[in-house]
Amino acid sequence: MLLCKIKGYTERQKLNQKLMRAAATGDIEAVQKLVLRGADIYCRDHQGDTALSLAAGSGYLDILDI
Structure with missing residues (x-):
C-alpha cells in the first residue's frame, strides 16, 4: 500500500506501485521508464x-543515479 496523497486509485498510483516493485528488484530500465511516465520517486510504501x-x-x- 502506498501512502502518497492522491485521490482515488489513479494511474499515477499504479505507476508508483510499479516503480516500487521495479526498484526493489533492480529493474533499472523499468524504473527509468516509470519515472519518465510520471511515477513519484518520493512516494512511500506502508x-x-x-x-x-x-x-x-x-x-x-545504480538505480540511485536515475
Whole structure:
C-alpha cells in the first residue's frame, strides 16, 4: 500500500506501485521508464520506504543515479 496523497486509485498510483516493485528488484530500465511516465520517486510504501531506499537496501545502487 502506498501512502502518497492522491485521490482515488489513479494511474499515477499504479505507476508508483510499479516503480516500487521495479526498484526493489533492480529493474533499472523499468524504473527509468516509470519515472519518465510520471511515477513519484518520493512516494512511500506502508513501511515508509521510497523506491530509492528499496533499491539501495537491496544493493541496486545504480538505480540511485536515475
